[in-house]
Amino acid sequence: MLCDLFPRFHERYERSRCGAELEAFAVWLAEHGHLRHPLRLHLRRAKEVLDRSDRFQSGEMFREADLREAFVVAKADAYLYLCTGRIFARFLASANQLGVEAHDDALSVLCRRYQRYLAEVRGLCAQSLKHHGSTVTDFLARGKPSDRGLCSLTAGDVETYLQLKSKENSRASLQHVIAHLRAFLRYCADHGEAPVGLDVIDTPRVYRGELPPRALDWTTVRKLLASIRRRSPRDWRDYAILHLMAYYGLRPSEVAALRLDSIDWKAGTLRVEQCKTRSVLILPLADRTLRLLRRYLQVARPGSDLPQLFLRIRSPIKVLRHYGVIDVFRYRVVKSGLPLDGASSYSLRHSFAMRLLRRGVGVKAIGDLLGHRSLEATCVYLRIDTDMLRTVALPVPAPVHGGSHD
Secondary structure (H helix, E strand, O other), X not given: OHHHHOOOOHHHHHOOOOHHHHHHHHHHHHHOOOOHHHHHHHHHHHHXXXXXXXXXXXXXXXXXXXXXXXXXXXXXXXXXXXXXXXXXXXXXXXXXXXXXXXXXXXXXXXXXXXXXXXXHOXXXXXXXXXXXXXHHHHHHHHHOOOOOOHHHOOHHHHHHHHHHHHOOOOHHHHHXXXXXXXXXXXXXXXXXXXXXXXXXXXXXXXXXXXOOOOOOXXXXXXXXXXXXXXXXXXXXXXXXXXXXXXXXXXXXXXXXXXXXXXXXXXXXXEEEXXXXXXXXXXXXXXXXXXXXXXXXXXXXXXXXXXXXXXXXXXXXXXXXXXXXXXXXXXXXXXXXXXXXXXXXXXXXXXXXXXXXXXXXXXXXXXXXXXXXXXXXXXXXXXXOOHHHHHHHOOOOOOOOOOOXXX
């Protein structure tokens, strides 16, 4: 691999003190989607740092603390060395060559036991485990007094922490935090790690339809799409993503889950795997959309064996996750200069629903296109529009004169 990457200077890397690790690092980077040029830069920086220090020897364990210290350099591009250091540490961890400092205190052991309980007993998915773990870690860091253990935790400590979180989260988000905290405190009480009853926490009320409409004016949506010039691969990818969200009402997670074989070019349809409802939706594609997707595949999608339709543009070439789709929307909103403060990527989905409603499409049909199982879920997207209400108002009947009333 080194010979291919550095035809003229590969011997310098092979004769390095950690030549075997550099060769394996190059293979690992290529397998994880790093492009040739950034891959060479990572190897150059890694060789420079490893050769400069006598703490590292080929075939031996690398200490995490030594790596962090070695990759801190006094250069203008110091942040690039730190980036390479983090990537090199991940490579060593995957190869079982990274010695991590032990943190076997009682709280760490408890957290690991709790994570196993959530995974094996309650059967939570990886994403839910991550959210629970984040809440527990934050609570132990900011909610538990540093001079006392969990056994001496009080309801006042929990309340103080929730007052802090209420300033950082909306009521809807705070509901999730409280649910995570309840489960953890209940587990601790059942295992004798904390007092009983701390999990009895009031949760804030959230009412469906309490917020104002989230749909954007369709003229604004078209301006947002028109602001993307389509001159670079990133422009074409972002335009295709926002086009699918605006004209077909796709969620960010549904866009991220699209695959190359999701498009039936002959039938002109798109197969959408709906993660939220665990169902499949087949949508007909307009000719304009088919031309757009063909153009995107021709000029913008990176060459990769990955089956997903949308990928990262920059190295390493990986799958674009749902939060990456959300970042695409945020980035294009800022670039457009449009007054869209407070708008989210879901605003395009709401705009799609409202546009159909204004064209006379029935609520049931809109729900089918959105992939909803109930009309109640669809009605959340179709909140009161005062302009539309004026068009359906009935005239006041004229009073009847001359008649007798008994």
